[in-house]
Every structure is written in structure tokens, then in C-alpha cells.
Amino acid sequence: MNEFYQNDIISIKDYNKEQIEKIFVATDKIMQLNPSDRREICKGKTLGYLFYEPSTRTRLSFDAAMASIGGNSLGIADVLSSSAQKGESLADTVRIMSIYSDILILRHTLDGSSRFAAEISDKPVINAGSGTEEHPTQAIQDLFTIKKEKKKIDGLKIGIIGDLKYGRTVYSLLYGLGNYDVDVRLISPESLRIRHDSIYEIKKRLDFTESTNLEEHIDDLDVLYVTRIQKERFPDEEEYLKVKGSYVVGLDLLKQMKDDSIILHPLPRIDEISPDVDKTKNAKYFEQAEYGKHTRAALLSMILNENGF
């Protein structure tokens, strides 16, 4: 029996390096299957999704992953605006959805929502983003992309740039990287630095430096992970425009980077990365999106099949 069978995926913190590497192996295996063999893995299984915070991207990634292994998806793409759900508790909605499906995908604004759902549901639950810190399948997708494109994770110099305060993908990635021996540089405007209340927890797991200046790290990085800076985060537009300019990744910046460095982004991107970067060999954010489909397919396959696949 594989250890993921019928188990929940709640927090990236719950996984050690060995387990993460097992997911990588499964993903490699699933990517090598031909489509019709792949569709046998979860044939006829049903994924049920509940999104209390709409996220078209993550939902479609799970939907496409499930379709690729022969299953189907149903659920509620925007629970809060769904009139029929008005006033129903999360517990009841989770119970009902677990009747309709073999595995539950939950996105919710609150920390702890997925763990709560997992206690209630008699079907396994995957956290598709919760609260301020957790998006475990995004972290796995990101780690897999680094491993795949750089052939290793240990020993890499990884810059993470943009909005480090509000982006939950950053936190999940950092906790995931905590399993590896990496040198992390957090680069952001002063006002968007990583949150104080998380900094100690991250420090326990990982060595990192903080900086506001991308230029001082740029020639040293193996991986540059870019996130979006949202205008709404700034009280003053003036302030935003000043900051924005200095964090746009363009061809000029790319020239300063190592030849074999890679650029990642969880997407959607607005203008943090200039489109002329897309066709360079360093741009790996669309590969990252594709790996997201495969890592999710691998997770679903292991959770739903006792003996793996």
C-alpha cells in the first residue's frame, strides 16, 4: 500500500524530503504513460471541488489532472455566491460533497479550514489553498519544476521576488524548500516583506536573507521565482509605481543572470515579467503550469489507488 492512499493533503509542512521525492517519482511515471493507459488510473472516479475563494486556475488544473487520469469533476466554483448554499455551514457542505465524490478539493480563506474539513469528510481532502500560508499542491508543483529543470534542488541559490507578505504560494514554497539544502534570497519592497509572525517558523527550516534590491543578487541566482505585486496593497499609487518598476523582469535583467538560470511564476502574471522573456530558454513558467497538471494527477492517483498505479 502506498502511504498516500486515502490520506489528506493539508499542509506542505506535513511532508519530508523522502515523501516529496516519492511524489516526484510518481509524477515522472505518470508523464511517461500514454494517454489511454493514463486514463485507466482513476477511471470513473469523481473529484468534488468546493471553492470558497474563486480560483479558476487552480480549479482547472485539478479538473484537467483528473480528466487526464480518467476521472470526472463536479462541485461549486464559487460557494459564497451560490444562492443555494446561503447560510449552510462549511461542515455540512463538506459532508454533502463527500457523498457526491471520491476526493474533495477545498479552497477557503481561513487557516485550518482544510484540516477541519478532513476531520469531517469520510473522503480524502486536498487543500487547494487556505488562509495566508498553505497551498501544498502549488508548492509540490514548484519544487517539481525546479527539480526537473535544474536536475536538483539541493545546493541551489533561489531568489523569490515580489509580494512576499500576502502571497500564500511563497509561504508554501518556503516550507517545502525547508526540506532541502538551499540558499534563499527574499527580495521585496520594504512594505511587502515576509510576515513577522511567520519569519521564525521559516527560519527554523531554512536559511534565507532579505533584501529590497534585486540587482545585488541577480547574477548569482539559479532560480528566480517571481510573484505579482498587487496595486491594491499600496495605500499610495505613487508608492506603487515606484516599486513596480524596479521588480519587472525583462531581457536586460535576464542578461545579468547566469546562463542556465530559470525563471518561475505561479501565474497569472500581469506585468512582473515582460513578454519578450517568454521565448528565452530561461522562462519556465509555462512548463511550471504543465507540471502542475502532472503533479496533481500523480497525487490524485496515489490517493485514490491502494497500490499506486
Add this chain to the structure above:
Amino acid sequence: MNEFYQNDIISIKDYNKEQIEKIFVATDKIMQLNPSDRREICKGKTLGYLFYEPSTRTRLSFDAAMASIGGNSLGIADVLSSSAQKGESLADTVRIMSIYSDILILRHTLDGSSRFAAEISDKPVINAGSGTEEHPTQAIQDLFTIKKEKKKIDGLKIGIIGDLKYGRTVYSLLYGLGNYDVDVRLISPESLRIRHDSIYEIKKRLDFTESTNLEEHIDDLDVLYVTRIQKERFPDEEEYLKVKGSYVVGLDLLKQMKDDSIILHPLPRIDEISPDVDKTKNAKYFEQAEYGKHTRAALLSMILNENGF
């Protein structure tokens, strides 16, 4: 040929006891199939849904039922807010949807809408709730739950509590119970009593008493069917709060009930049943939701397969 083949399900009044019991037998049979055999029953068949009144719950129940027997679903979850449909007649929308699917599921605010749709459609139509009285698949689900959990329906004492005026599930259930020899107690605030214009029709089929006081029936009931009291129904909030309190089912009330009594609810629940009741052996509302998936799967299977399944 089974008598449901290619026939519509419009009103619970169209079915006698023998027919309802046939649906029960089919449901039992479908529940015993293993998933892969079950998925052969309606393999490749398409369910088309049209919801003129959104109902996430009922739609997902049909969707999950259809997926469990190998079919797929498509349609419009909220016809009236669907820009493309603006101004198109129900007749035209039904005609088009019947081109796209093998069976049509319709929810509509108007009485008679499903019968009208069935005349127009050359595919069978299932009424998924219409007007003030009809929700036949909910009634079948409710009757099946009682039969399954109490091993019989005849001879039972059944209390129905809450908003008896506006809840269409109550009317459908009463018409369904009309096929059995049951003792029904309708319990509601004065202002939410069963509608005058329906009372004579129900009386022809069923013996019942009316009361505003749950306490006087509580120790006598085999089944307590709870429905939601909606705040919006009361012109005066004061009035609502007074009523609300006296119809909440909690552990204290449960203690007064027979040991083997069961509590049902069509869901979603707000606070008519206190969450600490959920884990008692009397709470059967989540089983009821699960049976809803199976009774719908059985109906779809019989309608779409000439020789049953």
C-alpha cells in the same frame, strides 16, 4: 420493458405504491453493484439540466448520480441570469437542450412547467422542483430513506415540522406518503401552516393532524422530518425569533423521542437542528442525502434503459 423507460417524472402524484416500491427495489439493486459495473449502466449517456431557479444541491445530486452510472452532464445552472438566453421562451430552450442530451432535468418556478416541457421535448423530462408543490425525486428520496432506516413506511407516526407553507418538499412528501398507511402530524407556527388550497387535496390521500406544539407529539414519533424556517417569511423579526427557538431540534428534545426514532431534513440546514445531534444514531439526514444520489441514479437508469439494468 420496464414501465419507466423513456417516461417523464413530473409529479409524485402520478405514482402509486407499487411503482414507488419498484423504484426502491431498483435503488437497492444499484447500491449493491460495484462501481465499475454501475458505470456501465448509462455509459456515454448525457443528462441536460435547465435550472430557472438555481439549486446547487439538487443539480449536484443529479450530476453525481449520472456520473456514478457512467453518464455525463451539461446544461445551464442559472438560466435566467444566463445572458445568452435572454428573452428565449421555455419551449425553445427545452427543445434545444433536448437535442443536446438524452434526458432533461428541469427546475422552474412555475407549476406545470415540467409537464409543458415534457410535451415539447422528445427526450424524457424529470421535474427537479417546480412551483409550490412538486419535487418528485425529493419525495422518492425521502420515502426511500424512511423505508431503509425504519424497514417499513406503513404504520409509522411521522411528524413534519417547520415551514409547511412555502416548502415544496413538504407537499411532495405528503403526496408520496398518501400511498401508505401513516399517521402524520404537521407541526408549525400558525402563520406557516400548510396552505388552505392544498389541504383538501392532501386530506383525500392522507390522515393528518395540525399543531403548533412539537412537545405534545415528540415522544410518539417514529420519524421527525425537519424543514427550515426562513426569516424572510416573517414581516416582524420579533415574531421570527419567538417562533424560531421553539422549533430547534437539540439533544434535550431528542431525549424525549423514542429510542429508534429518526430525524430527517432535506438540507441545507441552517440552525433547525443543532450540530450535536449529527452524531446520534437518530440523525439520518446525511444518509438521506446519500440515498438521494442512489434513488436518482436508479430513476435515470430505468428511464434510459429499456430492460432496466
Add this chain to the structure above:
Amino acid sequence: MNEFYQNDIISIKDYNKEQIEKIFVATDKIMQLNPSDRREICKGKTLGYLFYEPSTRTRLSFDAAMASIGGNSLGIADVLSSSAQKGESLADTVRIMSIYSDILILRHTLDGSSRFAAEISDKPVINAGSGTEEHPTQAIQDLFTIKKEKKKIDGLKIGIIGDLKYGRTVYSLLYGLGNYDVDVRLISPESLRIRHDSIYEIKKRLDFTESTNLEEHIDDLDVLYVTRIQKERFPDEEEYLKVKGSYVVGLDLLKQMKDDSIILHPLPRIDEISPDVDKTKNAKYFEQAEYGKHTRAALLSMILNENGF
């Protein structure tokens, strides 16, 4: 290898008569398959849709077509109101969706959007309506309906009536008819005549006359193609009401038509065709909707299968 394999469908102008007739042959073939053989054609393939302009009808037609050949559909039914997509470029959205699917269906307000998407996407793109002129699969559906119901297209007298200015289906149909030897009469209120900037392009391909008076053509037509006149197009309601009345097709008008003439409409219809026409042998607009499902299924099948099907 069939010439449609892995190719885009962007504009009806890209197809000559021979190619269009090949699609007709494929459609005939697909309509003769039994459902289970038909479902083998694109078994397990995924259609991804992106609708920047919502169109329930066209989306469901593709969804039903794909289901009928064994595939499944996923995507975004209303990209612009999808919160997660806010600010993402068409290019990025197309790239991501092409990762999630085997073929992309795009509807967009802008001319050229589909050609742009096709350049970016590494999966084939079908234009499901763009800008003011293009809706190639609707044109194919319309041409197929004429061929099927009149046994030929060459030599026919075809009237097109209603809003010829704003209806993109009219332009696509005209460009499609340009491959045939037909006599086209364009009939509309003065203010809704075909656009000046398109008139020369259409004239190069097709002989047509323009008129405001349906009566003078009615007894001569083999095909009457009716489109909706939208109230919003008129600055003055008075003006609208005057026009509206004279373009309603009813039984009285039908009496003046040739016995074997046919009436088409892209649907949805509001009141351009009176419902009592529906049951006459001349009304073919519901058949047209059904053919739409089959022509789309044929196109998807040819694009996704190297050796046809």
C-alpha cells in the same frame, strides 16, 4: 492524413467548396455511427473553452458535440467576469488553456483574436465567434442544413432577413455561400443593412440584391434565413416597433412561400418567427441546431484524428 488534422478553424473564408463538402461527408458519416462507436472517436480527449463573450448556446453545442464523440470539456464560460483572470493577457490565458486541453474553443469580441490565439497555442484553435464577421462553425452548420434539407446549395434562391448589420452569423454565412452559385436577397430595415465596409468583400464572392421589403421576394425563395432584430439597435422605440412588425414570419407569410421552401434561424429566437410556424414542414431551425452538434462533432473528430475516423 486528413487535411484538417491538427489545423485551426479561424475563418470560413479559409475554406473552399471542396473542403466544405469534405466536412459534410464527415458529418454524414458521423451521424450514421451508432452512439457507442461514435464515442470511441475522441475517447478521453479534452476540449478547452474560453468565452470572452458569453454564449451558452454555442458552448453547449460544442460540449454536447465533444461528449457525443467520447471527449470531455472544461474551461471558462465567462472569462471577463472570472475574478482569477483579472488582468491576465489573452496570450497567457490561451497558453495555459492549451496545456489543459487537446483543442481550444475561443469566443472573443475582437477580430483577429482567434488567429492570434492559434499562433500562440500549440493545440489547434477553433473560432467560436469573433469580432463582427467570423463564426465559421455556425456557417458550416448553416450550409450543411441547406444541403441536407434542399439536397443541394447551388442554384438556390436564398433570402436573409433581419439585422444584417450586427449579426456576425450573417457575414460568416455569406462568405460561406460565396463558394456556391446562389442568388442571395438581403432584406432588412434601411438602418440594419449590411455594413458598407464589408459590402465590397462580399460582392467579390457572391451576387446579391438588397431590399427592405420581404413581400417582393417571398414567393421566390428556396431558403429564408431569419435573424433577430434587437430593440437596443434602435434609438427610437417607435421606429423599432414599426420595423419589427414587418419582419415577423408567420403562417400568413408562409402561405406565400414555395411549398418546399425552408426557414432557418441561428437561434435563440425571440419573436421573429411565430411559434405556429414551428410545426410546419418548412420550419427547419431545430434541425439546424441538431446539425450544429453533428457538424461540430465532425470537425473535432477530423482535427483530433490523423486518419479521420
